[in-house]
Amino acid sequence: MYNFSTCNAMPCRNFLWPMIPQARLEIQKERVVCHTRVQRNVNLEKLQNGYLFPEISMHELQHIRKYPDAKLINLGIGDTTEPIPDIVAVSMAEYAHALSTVEGYRGYGAEQGNKALRKAIAETLYKDVQVKDSEVFVSDGSQCDITRLQLLLGSNVTMAVQDPSFPAYIDTSVIIGQAGDFEEKSGKFGNIEYMNCGPQNNFFPDLAKTRRTDIIFFCSPNNPTGQAATRQQLEELVKFAKENGSIIIFDSAYAVYVTDDSPRSIFEIPGAKEVAIEVSSFSKFAGFTGVRLGWTVVPEELCFSNGFPVINDFNRIVCTCFNGASNISQAGGLACLSSEGFMAVCSVVNYYKENAKILLETLASLGLKVYGGENAPYVWVHFPGSKSWDVFDYILEKTHIITVPGSGFGPGGEEFLRMSTFGHRETILEASKRLKNLFS
Amino acid sequence: MSLTQNISTSISSSSSSFLAYSVFPYRNRDVSLPSKNFGTCRCVAIPQEEKTTYKTNVSRNANMAKLQAGYLFPEIARRRNAHLPKYPDSKVISLGIGDTTEPIPEVITSAMSKRSQALSTLQGYSGYGAEQGEKPLRAAIVSTFYGGLGIDEDDIFVSDGAKCDISRLQVLFGSEATIAVQDPSYPAYVDSSVIMGQTGLYQKDAEKYGNIEYMRCNPENGFFPDLSKVCRADIIFFCSPNNPTGSAATREQLTQLVQFAKDNGSIIVYDSAYAMYISDDKPRSIFEIPGAKEVALETASFSKYAGFTGVRLGWTVVPKELLFLDGFPVAKDFNRIVCTCFNGASNVVQAGGLACLSPEGRNAMQKVVGFYKENADIIMDTFNSLGFNVYGGRNAPYVWVHFPGRSSWDVFSEILEKTHVVTTPGSGFGPGGEGFIRVSAFGHRDNVLEACRRFKQLYK
Numbered sequence: 081m082y083n084f085s086t087c088n089a090m091p092c093r094n095f096l097w098p099m100i101p102q103a104r105l106e107i108q109k110e111r112v113v114c115h116t117r118v119q120r121n122v123n124l125e126k127l128q129n130g131y132l133f134p135e136i137s138m139h140e141l142q143h144i145r146k147y148p149d150a151k152l153i154n155l156g157i158g159d160t161t162e163p164i165p166d167i168v169a170v171s172m173a174e175y176a177h178a179l180s181t182v183e184g185y186r187g188y189g190a191e192q193g194n195k196a197l198r199k200a201i202a203e204t205l206y207k208d209v210q211v212k213d214s215e216v217f218v219s220d221g222s223q224c225d226i227t228r229l230q231l232l233l234g235s236n237v238t239m240a241v242q243d244p245s246f247p248a249y250i251d252t253s254v255i256i257g258q259a260g261d262f263e264e265k266s267g268k269f270g271n272i273e274y275m276n277c278g279p280q281n282n283f284f285p286d287l288a289k290t291r292r293t294d295i296i297f298f299c300s301p302n303n304p305t306g307q308a309a310t311r312q313q314l315e316e317l318v319k320f321a322k323e324n325g326s327i328i329i330f331d332s333a334y335a336v337y338v339t340d341d342s343p344r345s346i347f348e349i350p351g352a353k354e355v356a357i358e359v360s361s362f363s364k365f366a367g368f369t370g371v372r373l374g375w376t377v378v379p380e381e382l383c384f385s386n387g388f389p390v391i392n393d394f395n396r397i398v399c400t401c402f403n404g405a406s407n408i409s410q411a412g413g414l415a416c417l418s419s420e421g422f423m424a425v426c427s428v429v430n431y432y433k434e435n436a437k438i439l440l441e442t443l444a445s446l447g448l449k450v451y452g453g454e455n456a457p458y459v460w461v462h463f464p465g466s467k468s469w470d471v472f473d474y475i476l477e478k479t480h481i482i483t484v485p486g487s488g489f490g491p492g493g494e495e496f497l498r499m500s501t502f503g504h505r506e507t508i509l510e511a512s513k514r515l516k517n518l519f520s
Numbered sequence: 521m522s523l524t525q526n527i528s529t530s531i532s533s534s535s536s537s538f539l540a541y542s543v544f545p546y547r548n549r550d551v552s553l554p555s556k557n558f559g560t561c562r563c564v565a566i567p568q569e570e571k572t573t574y575k576t577n578v579s580r581n582a583n584m585a586k587l588q589a590g591y592l593f594p595e596i597a598r599r600r601n602a603h604l605p606k607y608p609d610s611k612v613i614s615l616g617i618g619d620t621t622e623p624i625p626e627v628i629t630s631a632m633s634k635r636s637q638a639l640s641t642l643q644g645y646s647g648y649g650a651e652q653g654e655k656p657l658r659a660a661i662v663s664t665f666y667g668g669l670g671i672d673e674d675d676i677f678v679s680d681g682a683k684c685d686i687s688r689l690q691v692l693f694g695s696e697a698t699i700a701v702q703d704p705s706y707p708a709y710v711d712s713s714v715i716m717g718q719t720g721l722y723q724k725d726a727e728k729y730g731n732i733e734y735m736r737c738n739p740e741n742g743f744f745p746d747l748s749k750v751c752r753a754d755i756i757f758f759c760s761p762n763n764p765t766g767s768a769a770t771r772e773q774l775t776q777l778v779q780f781a782k783d784n785g786s787i788i789v790y791d792s793a794y795a796m797y798i799s800d801d802k803p804r805s806i807f808e809i810p811g812a813k814e815v816a817l818e819t820a821s822f823s824k825y826a827g828f829t830g831v832r833l834g835w836t837v838v839p840k841e842l843l844f845l846d847g848f849p850v851a852k853d854f855n856r857i858v859c860t861c862f863n864g865a866s867n868v869v870q871a872g873g874l875a876c877l878s879p880e881g882r883n884a885m886q887k888v889v890g891f892y893k894e895n896a897d898i899i900m901d902t903f904n905s906l907g908f909n910v911y912g913g914r915n916a917p918y919v920w921v922h923f924p925g926r927s928s929w930d931v932f933s934e935i936l937e938k939t940h941v942v943t944t945p946g947s948g949f950g951p952g953g954e955g956f957i958r959v960s961a962f963g964h965r966d967n968v969l970e971a972c973r974r975f976k977q978l979y980k
Contacts, residue, residue, distance in 0.1 A: 113843070114814040117785025118754040120844035126852045131859040134651075159647035169640035174869060176632035179624045179831070187619035187829040187962075191594075220680055220832075220866070227691070227861035232717060234581030235695065251860045255691060277718040325577020354574040369647040370867035371639070372680075383573060384580035393584045397592040400711045401687035405828040406680070406866045408632060439972030 088096045123257045126269075131490040132247045133157045139472075140482050147480065153511045154371035156482035158303070158457065158500040160367040161507075162431060164412075165424030168366065171349065171415035172408050173278060178401075189404045192395065193218025193375070200417040201375055205335075205360075209347040211377055215391065217398055218413070220372040220405045222333055222361045223248050229329060229357065229376070232390075232397045237294040240273035242285065244304055244489030244496070249297040269489040276492045279462065287316060292324040298346075299331035304489045304498040306452015308342035311349045314349045321355040327382065327390070328356040333374075334417065336365045336429050338455045353379035357390070364457060366416045366425045373409045400433075432457050435508045436501035442512040443494050446519040457501045460486070463496055471497050479514040574922040586729070592707045593617045599932075600942045607940060613971045615899075616942035618763070618917065620827040621967075622830070622891060624872075625884030628826060631875030635868045649864045652855065653678025653835070657870050660877040661835055665795075665820070669807040675839050675851065677858055678873070680832040682793050682821040683708050689789060689836070690716045691851075692857050693755055700733035700753035702715045702745065704764055704949030704956070705883045706791065709757040721748045727951040736952050739911060739922070743767035747776060752784040758806075759791035759797060764949045764958040765920045766896075766912015774809045781815040785818040787842065787850070788816035793834075796825050796889050798915045813839035817850065824892075824917060824962075825885045826876045826933040833865055833873045892917045895968045896961035902972040903959075915960040920946070924955055932958050939974035 178184025235257035260271030275285030330346035361374035440453035468485035486493030638644025695717035720730020735745035821834035928945035946953030
């Protein structure tokens with residue numbers, strides 16, 4: 081096969097292959113290699129590394145090889161760990177079984193999702209804000225929805241992101257061709273507006289200093305900082321979007337983790353229906369990270385500059401580029417929203433929230449500057465003056481705990497580390513113990 | 521650009537609740553009525569109320585505006601739904617959308633039930649899976665479908681279906697790539713190309729998008745394009761057995777196609793979703809052709825084998841040998857897309873896929889496929905006996921019936937109106953489909969027999 085020469089000192093490598101600099105392949109076998117004459121998509125060339133979370137996985141693998149006997153604790157990738165409640169699992173099992181019967185068999189479903197599920201989402205999760213079931217599009221998860229939204233919007237729109245932010249917003253923007261070129265010095269893509277969120281501004285961007293863009297990605301409760309925006313802040317954001325004629329893509333994947341009275345949906349803000357789309361997920365709500373289920377709300381009022389309803393185009397994308405979420409996953413989703421199911425999944429969420437409390441208290445007791453953890457399953461720890469990959473390596477080496485270096489979420493994440501609070505209780509307690517040992 | 525045609529996209533969705541938002545008026549100052557397309561009725565008048573609606577300042581994606589109407593199959597569904605209330609006592613039979621109807625074999629559903637149950641236990645719970653798919657499933661796909669063809673487990677990318685894979689491939693190739701499609705062809709290739717911005721505007725007279733190379737496939741050329749007349753495109757979409765014509769390409773023809781791709785430095789996207797329907801010795805995978813690994817990738821699906829149209833599972837094979845112009849492996853970029861724009865197929869569903877590929881599962885799938893093939897035989901025989909020129913049906917679950925000189929939407933309407941059977945008009949698959957009707961062979965046996973009885977009545 082091929083012998084790829086690895087190129088530079090960057091720590092991140094693609095899960096399957098090491099990083100290949102353009103057109104530097106050394107072929108070991110004596111044979112003529114056929115290249116097609118199809119140009120590589122220049123947008124993909126602009127991506128700096130592999131996607132963040134497979135990169136973290138690679139570090140995990142390397143560490144396991146180095147220390148095969150170490151008990152590795154994963155507070156890195158935000159992956160749920162607790163079993164799905166019986167009532168939900170049984171509903172999926174029963175639905176699957178029914179598919180083997182004449183009465184229970186179902187073929188293609190509506191691309192927008194099962195009617196009952198769309199209704200349940202609208203009525204259970206948006207009951208006070210009047211979202212219609214026809215505005216709910218069921219999907220196989222937020223990461224896929226974000227890409228479909230980018231396809232919808234096209235390469236000519238400009239976008240703003242919080243800095244730091246969930247990497248899929250920027251990466252999909254680059255892939256679609258909106259982002260411009262990467263600037264080494266700043267660590268930013270030229271065409272993207274980065275809205276810094278840090279302790280100095282209470283993790284809410286200074287909108288007075290923010291350039292107008294067509295699209296504003298906003299995640300609250302936030303991944304990675306764990307911060308939930310207040311009602312006042314979101315009113316400011318909606319006003320900003322209205323004044324600029326922008327569309328907010330509001331990621332509410334962690335809404336169920338809100339403990340105080342911070343809004344759980346952008347649609348709690350008056351006027352939001354004319355300026356915002358909301359993306360959400362069953363992943364962190366119901367432990368569906370592997371089952372795959374989410375949804376996007378596109379209000380009927382939301383229009384492009386020529387008056388064309390955004391929902392019409394999104395529907396077209398969903399019908400053309402997608403074929404609906406799995407009917408089995410949707411059956412599970414419906415069970416999650418029944419009164420018994422909802423109670424059951426919320427108690428798992430509470431379990432993770434307890435984990436967050438424990439980690440938060442531990443880190444605070446060590447005198448570390450720690451944020452988040454109260455309204456989200458993430459704790460955001462500040463190590464002023466340090467490089468986040470260095471802190472990541474140090475903690476991994478000394479305590480065998482995987483975290484995520486803040487710079488993976490954008491230049492605004494440098495000096496920070498994200499710890500996710502999913503995990504079995506004993507794992508979280510063990511992690512706390514090891515961190516206490518290291519930092520006291 | 522006719523903007524009133526865009527309004528029809530709000531009507532042409534498969535969920536009837538979508539009809540509700542057709543009352544949201546779309547006011548555009550540049551409305552121009554299209555000249556009536558004979559036989560089609562895609563434009564629906566919507567009351568243009570005077571209403572102050574807030575508009576954002578975000579321009580609509582011009583590529584979306586190029587699309588002519590809704591996606592084909594929601595449009596078929598809409599017509600079917602509109603027909604039902606008109607004839608409430610008629611038994612409408614759907615041989616339109618290629619939707620499987622027979623229950624999934626128990627060996628497969630029980631695996632999915634088991635996996636679901638396991639998720640509620642400590643030992644059995646799993647969270648995020650590898651975006652490329654679960655290893656045992658990838659290995660089973662290789663050994664079942666690609667044994668001896670030099671394909672490895674890590675060349676396989678498990679997905680939630682071919683339609684989604686096609687869009688992800690388009691995202692991979694980007695807006696600068698040019699495509700060639702068979703004409704007629706499965707609409708997702710052209711539509712996703714338009715959305716990506718690879719095409720020019722729609723040319724009404726030709727019924728084609730600028731910048732797409734349409735490779736005509738008809739009875740005269742044995743449903744294989746005359747490659748000597750085909751202009752080079754970066755990407756060649758090729759589906760065999762073919763949707764909608766039902767034709768399967770021979771080894772010779774595919775060898776020609778691979779050579780053509782090689783000569784032109786093109787990449788073939790080979791859609792093998794119906795490979796299990798092949799009755800004779802036609803190739804089931806493009807990789808049976810020597811040299812194909814350097815010019816082709818293959819997409820496939822469990823939909824029509826295991827009745828997984830609602831369950832959602834498929835895969836794409838990207839060989840390591842497939843390289844861009846600069847030598848960069850296509851698989852590496854596809855992997856990046858899969859990791860960034862996707863998060864893996866459902867774990868419960870992948871457990872079902874694994875069961876499909878067990879010896880018992882394969883047997884069970886072959887039985888179901890055999891059942892649909894019998895349906896196809898019955899439909900073929902019916903139209904043959906009525907004196908029609910009929911194609912396909914032997915190697916695919918689609919029968920392609922010729923109605924020379926007639927508009928396919930007219931024939932579709934006539935058949936629906938007079939026999940209450942839903943079919944698919946050939947022109948929905950491209951201008952090369954005009955004059956043809958696609959009849960799909962999925963259905964309960966009694967429905968298929970009844971439909972054929974009605975066809976005999978109408979066309980005797």
